[in-house]
Amino acid sequence: MIYETKSPEETQDLAETIIKKFPPYGQKKALVIALEGELGAGKTTFVQGFAGLLGIKSKIKSPTFTLMKSYKIPVSGNYEFLYHIDCYRLKNYKDLVPLGIKDILDNPKNIVLIEWAERVKEILPGKFIKIHIDHIDQTIRKITIF
Numbered sequence: 001m002i003y004e005t006k007s008p009e010e011t012q013d014l015a016e017t018i019i020k021k022f023p024p025y026g027q028k029k030a031l032v033i034a035l036e037g038e039l040g041a042g043k044t045t046f047v048q049g050f051a052g053l054l055g056i057k058s059k060i061k062s063p064t065f066t067l068m069k070s071y072k073i074p075v076s077g078n079y080e081f082l083y084h085i086d087c088y089r090l091k092n093y094k095d096l097v098p099l100g101i102k103d104i105l106d107n108p109k110n111i112v113l114i115e116w117a118e119r120v121k122e123i124l125p126g127k128f129i130k131i132h133i134d135h136i137d138q139t140i141r142k143i144t145i146f
């Protein structure tokens, strides 16, 4: 599916479209959303929309220096925690291992959104949602969902 958004808010609203298209049922592992696109494409903006949709009130910033942040999901439902990971500074997945990434990905109560996920493909599960964001101009983004 390909979408074109004309503002950060439209990119954030796509979170709802995606969660409706991929309703979680019977999954045995975490729901993983891999985000790809240049710096400033809108990956973090998308995560903000996603977190807002799940009722998370904290301000989401790119965890470029912390690598990973977790948020409790207040809306009771299939999921308990949202993990936001930014792999911009990583060469491969190995730096994520000490953070417990394997257990995080194994837990079906988790939603894991990963910026620059192409840098850690070795640890991505067999099935995940991939979102590629292309910067078209200052306010327009082409968003492809695989």
Ligand code: ADP
Binding pocket: 005, 006, 007, 008, 009, 010, 011, 037, 038, 039, 040, 041, 042, 043, 044, 045, 046, 062, 115, 138, 139, 140, 141
């Ligand atoms: P990334 O995490 O991919 O590096 P960010 O989400 O941090 O990117 O930054 C995207 C920037 O682009 C923000 O400043 C945002 O306001 C701006 N922007 C402008 N138009 C859009 C759009 N259509 N979708 C997403 N972000 C947009």
Ligand code: MG
Binding pocket: 043, 044, 062, 086, 115
């Ligand atoms: Mg970012």
